[in-house]
Amino acid sequence: MSRSPSISDQAERWIDRFIDDLTTHDDLNPKTLRDYAGDLRLLAEWVETGWNTHQEEDWDFHPANITTPTLTRYREYMQNVRSLKPATVNRRLVIIKRFFDWAAKQNIVALNPAKPVKLVPVERISPRQMTDREEAALMAAVQRDGTIRDQTILLLMLHTGLRTMEVCELQCRDVILGKRSGRLLVRSGKRNKQREVPLNVTIRTSLEEYLATLDPQGAAPLFRSEKTGGRLGERALRHLIQKYMRRAGLEGLSAHDLRHRFGYVMGEKTPLHRLAQIMGHDNLDTTMIYVQATRSNRQAEVEKIAWQ
Numbered sequence: 001m002s003r004s005p006s007i008s009d010q011a012e013r014w015i016d017r018f019i020d021d022l023t024t025h026d027d028l029n030p031k032t033l034r035d036y037a038g039d040l041r042l043l044a045e046w047v048e049t050g051w052n053t054h055q056e057e058d059w060d061f062h063p064a065n066i067t068t069p070t071l072t073r074y075r076e077y078m079q080n081v082r083s084l085k086p087a088t089v090n091r092r093l094v095i096i097k098r099f100f101d102w103a104a105k106q107n108i109v110a111l112n113p114a115k116p117v118k119l120v121p122v123e124r125i126s127p128r129q130m131t132d133r134e135e136a137a138l139m140a141a142v143q144r145d146g147t148i149r150d151q152t153i154l155l156l157m158l159h160t161g162l163r164t165m166e167v168c169e170l171q172c173r174d175v176i177l178g179k180r181s182g183r184l185l186v187r188s189g190k191r192n193k194q195r196e197v198p199l200n201v202t203i204r205t206s207l208e209e210y211l212a213t214l215d216p217q218g219a220a221p222l223f224r225s226e227k228t229g230g231r232l233g234e235r236a237l238r239h240l241i242q243k244y245m246r247r248a249g250l251e252g253l254s255a256h257d258l259r260h261r262f263g264y265v266m267g268e269k270t271p272l273h274r275l276a277q278i279m280g281h282d283n284l285d286t287t288m289i290y291v292q293a294t295r296s297n298r299q300a301e302v303e304k305i306a307w308q
Contacts, residue, residue, distance in 0.1 A: 011044035011061035018099055039092045040099055046074055063103040068113045071096065075117060086120040093119055127289065130261040134250055141248040150240060152210040153223060154258070157241075159203040160184060161262030161279050164234050164255050170222040175211065177204055186280065195280050263290040 019037050022028055028036075044061040047070065051059040059065075074096075078089045093114075100114040130138075135158065142151050157167060162184075169188040176183050182199035199207070214220075221231040241255040259279075266275050267290030276287040 007041055007044045008048060008060040011041070011048065014061065014063060015040045015044065018102055021102060036095050036098075039095045042092070043074060043096060046077060063100065063108050064110075066100070066109075066113050068116050071114055071117045075120070079120065086122040090119045090122065093117060127260045128252065128257065129264050130253060130257050134248070134253070135261060137248040138244055138250060141244045145247060146244065147226075148210050148213060149223060149226075150244070152206050153237070154241070154244065155203055155206045157255075157258035158261055159200055160197050161259045161266070162186065162197065163259060163280075164237050166280075167223065168232050168234050168237055171218070172211070172214065172220045172222050173218045175207055175222065177208060177211075182207070193280065195277070197278055260290075263287070267291045 015037055018040070019033055022033060022036065047061050047066065048059070071093075075089060075093060078084045078092065079086075097112075097114040097117070100109065100112045103109045104112040139151075139154065139158075142154050146154075153167065156162065166186050166188065169186075170184065171187070174185040174187065176185070177199070182204040184197045184199060186195050186197055188194075223232040223237075224230065225232045225236055227236075238255045241258070245251075245253055263275065263279060266278070267287075270278075272284050272287050272291070275281075275290070276284055279287065281287045
């Protein structure tokens with residue numbers, strides 16, 4: 001773990017112990033572990049700064065010295081002083097809760113001080129919907145200027161709702177095509193969960209044409225970088241999609257909006273529990289964003305009763 005000069009050695013050791021335990025017993029990717037450690041360092045820095053202001057002797061962070069009021073004040077500090085978004089505050093609180101749950105199980109603390117701390121209420125606003133015209137413009141741009149690889153990638157994301165990470169991790173062996181059906185094996189979904197994603201005839205046809213241009217060998221990457229020849233990376237994929245967004249004259253959209261487009265279109269006719277399975281959602285509340293009204297939808301509704 002990288003050191004932070006703004007916290008004590010003792011605080012660093014407690015965080016390292018927690019991260020080491022997660023590394024051993026939980027299947028979390030390195031970026032997630034770095035995020036956990038970084039957020040806990042922010043808590044330790046805030047605690048030690050508050051404890052040691054105007055004190056003759058420095059106090060170092062220790063889980064047993066943290067109380068529920070301390071964590072409640074930290075939540076208020078994040079909200080009112082730092083003006084962080086509720087989603088950011090809640091993400092940090094969830095990590096803090098996990099840390100103190102670990103500390104309680106390890107008998108480091110007698111009671112979990114984070115358990116009573118409530119998350120900040122968040123109004124779920126559905127993400128912007130890509131329109132039919134925007135989708136058509138995007139596909140026209142990639143068909144006009146893009147390779148068969150690029151065309152297949154965009155079609156795949158629009159017709160499966162895969163995350164960028166999941167697209168990049170696909171291997172040739174993960175594509176199973178039949179005469180009237182097909183599926184993708186997503187091996188590295190969120191939290192490393194595997195799932196199968198069905199393929200409709202549009203993307204099956206595109207994948208058949210694309211695979212015919214390759215020499216597929218089992219675990220070989222399905223989509224390779226044109227520069228390195230290795231697996232296409234997430235950053236390169238997002239850059240690729242933005243390139244075609246610009247050529248289509250689209251603004252305010254990102255690679256993740258292709259996943260949202262899939263969710264909205266499917267949400268019109270697909271039961272929530274099935275859509276959640278296809279998209280790899282652990283919670284139906286996440287899937288609900290595709291059947292809830294967006295901010296513009298609600299604005300349009302109240303405009304119906306305006307007097308002018």
